[in-house]
Amino acid sequence: MLTERQLLILQVIIDDFITTAQPVGSRSISKKDAITFSSATVRNEMADLEELGFIEKTHSSSGRIPSEKGYRFYVDHLLSPLRLSQQEVGTIRDAFTDKMMEFEQVVQKSAGILSELTNYTSIILGPEVFETKLKQLQIVPLNQQSAIAILVTNTGHVEHRAFNVPSEVSSSDLEKMVNILNSRLQGVPLIQLHEKLYKEIGDLLKAHTEQYDKAFAYLRAALVEEQPTKLYIGGKTNILMQPEFKDLDKVRSLYATIEKESEMADLLRSDDEGIRVRIGHENPFDAMQNCSLITASYRLGNDQIGTIALLGPTRMEYNRMFSLMNVLSKHMTSTFRGWY
Amino acid sequence: MLTERQLLILQVIIDDFITTAQPVGSRSISKKDAITFSSATVRNEMADLEELGFIEKTHSSSGRIPSEKGYRFYVDHLLSPLRLSQQEVGTIRDAFTDKMMEFEQVVQKSAGILSELTNYTSIILGPEVFETKLKQLQIVPLNQQSAIAILVTNTGHVEHRAFNVPSEVSSSDLEKMVNILNSRLQGVPLIQLHEKLYKEIGDLLKAHTEQYDKAFAYLRAALVEEQPTKLYIGGKTNILMQPEFKDLDKVRSLYATIEKESEMADLLRSDDEGIRVRIGHENPFDAMQNCSLITASYRLGNDQIGTIALLGPTRMEYNRMFSLMNVLSKHMTSTFRGWY
DNA sequence: TTTAGCACTCAAAGTAAACGAGTGCTAACA
DNA sequence: TGTTAGCACTCGTTTACTTTGAGTGCTAAA
Known part of the structure; x- marks a missing residue:
């Protein structure tokens, strides 16, 4: 079981790494307002956290980065729910005030908004035809x-x-x-x-x-002749903006994976209601091993369920993403509810 | 006016550069079977070709690469029509033997084949709705x-x-x-x-x-409510495989350009019948200044014309591309002719 | 007109040193 | 006993310098 202080440090490390994408060192941690003890103490705690598998070093004298286990713990236990900014809520609300009558239109727009607000890649699975x-x-x-x-x-x-x-x-x-x-x-x-x-x-x-x-x-x-369920992808090129994808080979194989529509659809379909995250190796595809995939469901009418998903590096702003997807899926659901 | 020998050298340089993507030096040229004179002679001729604007150096002591003017000349005057391989013709033929009844299906498939066979990005514009x-x-x-x-x-x-x-x-x-x-x-x-x-x-x-x-x-x-003419894009990620796009910024801005559907559609629409190439700065968009865009038309019925296009680096296998697009557009036209 | 020869150029690859952000460990301290 | 200052050490990154080699242009001889 982790101590309060370890939890605090883990949180700081992950929060920091999520915004900077750089390994976090003991000194920079100790300088945080929330941290009242010295860098040496932080180092000791970090050694323990590393031993427990929550954080890792990139090389022997580097700062620490979160491990997958660390992210998993963070998502499960440390996530502070984030209030979305006025602007974000506004963007989504505005998009849904237009009277939209077409399923495709709504989904396309949702995928667009999601990828635009997050700078990640959004994937939306329509309900089973x-x-x-x-x-x-x-x-x-x-x-x-x-x-x-x-x-x-x-x-x-x-x-x-x-x-x-x-x-x-x-x-x-x-x-x-x-x-x-x-x-x-x-x-x-x-x-x-x-x-x-x-x-x-x-x-x-x-x-x-x-x-x-x-x-x-x-x-x-x-x-x-059967028609496969359609996948709507938004912001595919956002992947290129993530520092973890400066290696073109990775980008290429990730694209190849995303484009296997039927397999992606199966993956998304497998989720039930609510929000779910797959972190790194929790994803079934090789090319996604340094990605996280957040999925959330929306309802079309009563018993038809579709899925919206967000694909980004494991280093994701999970709390913001959760809030955004929540809001979006609710908007989608309520838009559709009006129809049927 | 260029001499026979200059034409020969220009052809060798461009052919070579198209396959290797590396500047071509005088020595490697003089070693070609078709070249009977020494590298020093080649150097003299190259100096002239450079002065005339057909080739350039990347730095003062580098080999030569074709300039846009060089490519233009090559496309207009030096292109030796290429016999497609049995396999290529076969791939296209096979794809069109399936009985296809849907316009979209044919176009999607065509875009797929074109990008697959060329490793470039294909863009197909449907006819005006x-x-x-x-x-x-x-x-x-x-x-x-x-x-x-x-x-x-x-x-x-x-x-x-x-x-x-x-x-x-x-x-x-x-x-x-x-x-x-x-x-x-x-x-x-x-x-x-x-x-x-x-x-x-x-x-x-x-x-x-x-x-x-x-x-x-x-x-x-x-x-x-108007529905814009649809653009079908195939092999978007092939762009990543071209050595001239190892710079991610370029890729990103090129993607941004392609995704402006209405502008791309206007560009493609502006062409009349036959095959046309836009080389480098002949393209209207900044991001395409080191690309070539080959366009060819197909007919849907009697007076409806759509466009197939291929986007790649200026260093393109023009002759093979021409042949492929020719064959493809013919197949598309004849498929559609059957319908109307 | 062609070509051999040579000095010159410059990107790329390699090498070495300096730097600095980080660590772990130890010993002293509250 | 937990905390911290101090210090030696590690290792990726940066910078500056050297070497290499593929290429050039120019000149002079064939």
Whole structure:
């Protein structure tokens, strides 16, 4: 168990390192107002803290930097909740006063604000498309050979795919088919669409003419094609401004990791509600081992959950980040609540 | 006017520099098979070429590098058309054998391929949305307060916007309105939509009930909101692999430039058909002064033109790039031709 | 006109010294 | 017994100096 004094010193070290990115020495600690004892005492305490694994040296005669264990402890126990500045709160509030009706618009803007206010990289995961339910299916014939199928979900999400129309199929045939599909599929979760289309509707349509069948085959192929959940990334280039990423190789591999959309999505999806931090090696990807990833969830309607995340170096202003993400996720949630 | 020998030397210098990124010295030139005379002779010729402005020194005793004028001359007069490798052609061909029906899909894939094959950054500008014509307008009511308006254009492009529905307006009112709008607006170029909505349709609807009027106001607001032409960027991080961008400041400002979508779009849009190169200062943006931008157009249907572009350092493999972009733009054009 | 030769230039790589911010340890002190 | 002043030591960083080598321009001879 750490003593009061050790806690104090650990806090000072981490706070200092977070702002300066430089190893913190005993003398500079002892000069702090909050520290009433000498640098020699600090050194003794630091030796203990190091032995306990909370801080490290970069070389034998350097000051100390927080270890991952140190950050973890800091986040779990030492974090003083920070009041956001008037300006920060204002920026977010202003952004959300514009009447926004589009999910994408809100998310894009949120990602932008988050990365702008933090100078880190923001990643926002939309809610699972497949959990939403079909509101309406529409087909717009473009010309003899092709048409566009448009899916609208109960959440207002719109997807569209072009597909081929066999020449034997008339547009009135198409229309009839759409009517049948709509009557059968309204309210069906998208995730079940595939199955329903094969099992129930296929037979139903076979009972009608051959034309339906042909058109249906194409339409089905278009609808079944799955659309991965989208990832919105903001401030990707902010990474370049962090001193820990002056090594281009690191930047490159980090970018490569972020851009693996499906894996990133899986990672973000794995979180449940609330705010969570992954520090350094707590992240599953090699390229993120000197990064921290803060994730928070937002709600879209009742049971649909999306995730906002912030990626930066382990040396992050955790308390400010927490506050910001909290505020932002609340704004997002309440914006969406208005819709559904 | 340059002599044969000067042309030869200039060509060797540029070819060499393009592959090595290192200043080229007289000795290494004289060792080339194509060069039958001594390094001293080469030095004399190089002095002349430098005086003429085609090559430069990085410092007083360095080898030569091509100047922008040199590159320009090279591109205009010295470019030996390059046969693409079997593999390159294959990669492109394979990508286009998949049946693709969506404009976005084709463009995304093209941007991906281009940046992958070149290790540069590709930028693709979609054709002007506003030149396309309205095929159909659809409205899907979501709940009491909101609905989604969906525009489908003759090119198969789909846009959608959510809008508020005043509570007095019933969904059958909406339906009627859509019918009126569709009958009046089908075939109208999107660019004129705004005007038509105000001038003609407004009056028409006013002639009907007040309900229409209210709903219409919201719908109009949603439709009029303009959607900027989209820019698809591929391989943004490839920039980091170029030795000329080991300076992070440069990378950062280049990214900042690329991300100004509207300005980039204007730049790309300004080109007419065919392939064009902007070398160094021929680019309008400061951050691109040591870059070259190659642009080529593709056609979507008959009169709609989009642009594919490739951004790299001035030291680019121009001949390979030309060939690649040629092949790619042809593939894109022919894919699209099939659709419309 | 070409080329061998040579003095000269300058970035880059290597070496050495000085610096200084930091440490751990010891001994004296309250 | 905990705290602190003092001191020797460590090691990364900076600076200044040297060496190296790839390159040049110029001159004079072929």
